[in-house]
Amino acid sequence: MTSPDLRVPVLIIGGGPVGLGLACELGWRGVECLLIEQSDGAITHPRANAENARTMEACRRWGVTDAVRAAATPSDFPHTVIYATSMRGKEIARIERPTHGGSQPTSTSPERPQRCNQLWFDPILAARAAQFPSVKLQYHWRLDGFVDTGAEVIADVTDLGSGRPLKIAARYMVACCGGRSPVRKALGVPLEGEKSLGFPINIFFRTPELWRYHDMGKIAMTFLIGPEGLWGNLTALDGREQWRLTLQGTSEYRDPATVDVKAEIARAIGCEVPFELISCLSWVRRDMVAKRFVYGNVLLAGDCVHQHSPAGGFGLNTGFGDVLDIGWKLEAALKGWAGPHLLQSYDDERRPVAIRNVGEATANFRRQSVGDTRAVLDETDEGARLRADLGERLIAETKRQFLSEGIALGYIYAPSPIVCPDGSPKPASAAHIYKPTTFPGSRAPHAWLEPGRSTLDVFGRGFVLMRLGAAPPDARAFETAAARCGVPFEVVDVTQPEIAELYERQLVLVRPDGHVAWRGNDMPGDTRAVIDRVRGCEAA
Numbered sequence: 001m002t003s004p005d006l007r008v009p010v011l012i013i014g015g016g017p018v019g020l021g022l023a024c025e026l027g028w029r030g031v032e033c034l035l036i037e038q039s040d041g042a043i044t045h046p047r048a049n050a051e052n053a054r055t056m057e058a059c060r061r062w063g064v065t066d067a068v069r070a071a072a073t074p075s076d077f078p079h080t081v082i083y084a085t086s087m088r089g090k091e092i093a094r095i096e097r098p099t100h101g102g103s104q105p106t107s108t109s110p111e112r113p114q115r116c117n118q119l120w121f122d123p124i125l126a127a128r129a130a131q132f133p134s135v136k137l138q139y140h141w142r143l144d145g146f147v148d149t150g151a152e153v154i155a156d157v158t159d160l161g162s163g164r165p166l167k168i169a170a171r172y173m174v175a176c177c178g179g180r181s182p183v184r185k186a187l188g189v190p191l192e193g194e195k196s197l198g199f200p201i202n203i204f205f206r207t208p209e210l211w212r213y214h215d216m217g218k219i220a221m222t223f224l225i226g227p228e229g230l231w232g233n234l235t236a237l238d239g240r241e242q243w244r245l246t247l248q249g250t251s252e253y254r255d256p257a258t259v260d261v262k263a264e265i266a267r268a269i270g271c272e273v274p275f276e277l278i279s280c281l282s283w284v285r286r287d288m289v290a291k292r293f294v295y296g297n298v299l300l301a302g303d304c305v306h307q308h309s310p311a312g313g314f315g316l317n318t319g320f321g322d323v324l325d326i327g328w329k330l331e332a333a334l335k336g337w338a339g340p341h342l343l344q345s346y347d348d349e350r351r352p353v354a355i356r357n358v359g360e361a362t363a364n365f366r367r368q369s370v371g372d373t374r375a376v377l378d379e380t381d382e383g384a385r386l387r388a389d390l391g392e393r394l395i396a397e398t399k400r401q402f403l404s405e406g407i408a409l410g411y412i413y414a415p416s417p418i419v420c421p422d423g424s425p426k427p428a429s430a431a432h433i434y435k436p437t438t439f440p441g442s443r444a445p446h447a448w449l450e451p452g453r454s455t456l457d458v459f460g461r462g463f464v465l466m467r468l469g470a471a472p473p474d475a476r477a478f479e480t481a482a483a484r485c486g487v488p489f490e491v492v493d494v495t496q497p498e499i500a501e502l503y504e505r506q507l508v509l510v511r512p513d514g515h516v517a518w519r520g521n522d523m524p525g526d527t528r529a530v531i532d533r534v535r536g537c538e539a540a
């Protein structure tokens, strides 16, 4: 084989939010990586709009939360969701989200969920990634094929600017190349689930201060219900002038050119309004998860391996969970302290989360089916009764779609080959409820160590052993065992009784991604066995 034109430790394919997030995470870790993206990186149509608290915690690590908040809907723009017949019609239900937006922390996270569309979010990530000395971004470079030799991945790439073919050798390749991933296809990875739940159409338009044309107030998302059922969703993008009207869609593809944009916008608002059409396109609502996330030296992440209905806003956020799981494992593998099964544990840990989130998104979508609404516009007692009953049901059944802290913070890697179970029962989980826990595999809880410094801020660089309370056991044996394996390890003493109570045990070992690897009130008999397990020496 001819020698490669370039050699890199990690090659990332795709500069969507997941590839860019991984570039930030690896950059933050000082891991050298090259990201290639076939396009120029410009985002012209709004997709993901909602960053959950966990995604914002990743942004906090990379130092971009201020930029995201500044680009997000303004802090005084409410995150309110309503169901209505139109913006000037009847309101059917209203769900407030007081824990979203703004910069004040909540009790469970130092960061609040934000609404910053990919139009602005992706460029913030790209700019940040480019600042890390170990990261290189190449736009207009396309992956055409690859071979995994076992020792490395040899990628065939075309520089689309010059047409020049390139060979890039990478120790690891991470496919973040979206739903149509050529990497997934080349590997023959099956996707399980439903290929299509319908073909919605997005109308992206500009009308400054649209709220002046109705009296519902500023609303983040309005679900529109007519006699035929739920037919659309109007989403505020920048909180000023950019909006997306999503038409619920048809079971067959419909050419967006056939949409009467003016009439659809007028129907959503309840009157004609001036607007500038930015774009109108069709997309497919999917429910699919890949059968495997790891193939030798190739890892797959984001939409490449899980494709969600947007109901709940889980797609990008689940991809960010992948990024946090992959980053430290790649670093460990490259620095030589990973056990032989550490990279495979990415599949063991993230695939169940993807299955859960994709399933919840589809269930959210189905819960929006509103039944017989033929009388919803009627100015009769029957119409009023229908709206009242429907409103109650929608609040009860769909609140979890908009307040999904359990999905954001409550996922637990258990069972996992790199987490040590302690015999306690796994806490019950629900999409809308997050209860802080140090159950092994869970995200270690947030608490303030001092003003502005969260427990989460001490996690990341290596393993952290939290010694909690007034008289925790001596933990030096742990440090020695970790040092012998080259595992980066730090002990942090926390004396605040409320944090000791929150952390439930006197010793809590936290991984670089902020998940609990082990906990106990006494030192384990064999600290080396614990260190070996958490660095991936045991197969699943």
Ligand SMILES: Cc1cc2nc3c(=O)[nH]c(=O)nc-3n(C[C@H](O)[C@H](O)[C@H](O)COP(=O)(O)OP(=O)(O)OC[C@H]3O[C@@H](n4cnc5c(N)ncnc54)[C@H](O)[C@@H]3O)c2cc1C
Pocket (backbone or CB within 6 Å): 013, 014, 015, 016, 017, 018, 019, 036, 037, 038, 039, 046, 047, 048, 049, 050, 051, 141, 142, 143, 144, 176, 177, 178, 179, 181, 182, 202, 283, 301, 302, 303, 304, 310, 312, 313, 314, 315, 316, 317, 318, 319
């Ligand atoms: C209407 C809508 C609303 C949504 N709302 C939300 C939301 O509120 N919250 C949320 O979390 N998610 C949401 N999502 C989902 C979210 O947009 C996706 O999950 C997210 O964009 C996936 O990111 P990704 O980086 O994995 O893939 P993509 O964004 O698809 O990026 C993949 C990139 O890979 C590049 N690429 C592909 N092949 C190659 C190649 N051969 N060589 C080089 N580059 C290549 C592509 O050009 C592309 O830039 C929504 C989706 C839709 C459609």
